[in-house]
Amino acid sequence: MIRHTSAQRPRSRNHEITCQHITALILDYVTGELDPQTALAFKAHLRLCPDCIAFLSTYQKTVHAAQSLRYESIPLQMRRRVRQFLRKRIKGSPPTR
Amino acid sequence: MGQRGSTEVLHSTPKGQTSYDEERALIQRVKAGDYDAFEAMFRRHVAKVYRQVFKLIGNEAETEEVVQDVFLAVHEKIRTFRGESAFSTWLFRLTANVALSRLRKRKRTKEVLLDDYLPRFQDDGHHEVRPVFNWGNELDLRLEKQELQGLIRDALDDLPPADKAVIVMSDLEGISNREIGKSLGLSIPAVKARLHRARLFLRGRLAVSLGYSPS
DSSP: OOOOOOTTTTTTTSSOHHHHHHHHHHHHHHOSSSSSHHHHHHHHHHHHHHHHHHHHHHHHHHHHHHTTTOOOOOOOOOOOOOHHHHHHHHSSOOOOO | OOOOOOOOOOOOTTTTTOOHHHHHHHHHHHHHHHHHHHHHHHHHHHHHHHHHHHHEEEEEEEEOOOHHHHHHHHHHGGGGSSSSSOHHHHHOOOOOHHHHHHHHHHHHSOOOOOGGOOOOBBBBBBBBBSSSOHHHHHHHHOOHHHHHHHHHHHHHHOOOOOHHHHHHHIIIIIOOHHHHHHHHHHHHHHHHHHHHHHHHHHHHHHHHTTTTOOO
């Protein structure tokens, strides 16, 4: 959470958002949840700040990379072992097939 | 690495009976103690439960134990399922909590300081290390797909359990923040805070792997 000290309090709207604020707001920005005024200020900052453009790009790339992870389905042998375990534990007897 | 199709086989249904009705009937039978119905439920859901657990747990041995625990819990707690949500939702929440309990019991062999990988700022709010490099395209160019996936999985394993659960559910499972909050007992702002921190940590780890500063 970003706290403003009196020294940091902006004098005008154009200086309202710092790179630190941008970083804190990125999640809501990429999901479109920023209120219109904050979204405008966010975009205005990006127009002037190559550091934040780069940061936003790497943030989005990170999320995309995580979303691209692939996982195998349950191995057949594991499925059989779990089924047998459950039968033994719950019914106390092995499966008939 | 790719996903294979499920090998489960659904029983044929009477004409006109929907999948929803079929599931409700199955649940009633399980509640009544019908073990064949429980096994049918197992066949229907085990593939999805496995994937959900593996994404959280990260290794096959523990995943197998957790999947066993999940279905034992299903058998034990099915009578508490009242149908207020879909069964798949109920099962998803149950699975998340069983897996999270296992994660919390793990002894952490090395302490990874999250702060070491989070961005830092100067007093005036600028990034501490400037310029910030856009290394996004280098991920694909410099890292093999499997290497990148390994890096991400290792980083996820170093997250605190609740943070890991949130980012896995959000970014790997595509679950809404509202549903994540309900599953884990967190407010939506708490979910978003954890998600954001986990993403920043993951970003920092990827940056460091490419030779850049996380700041």
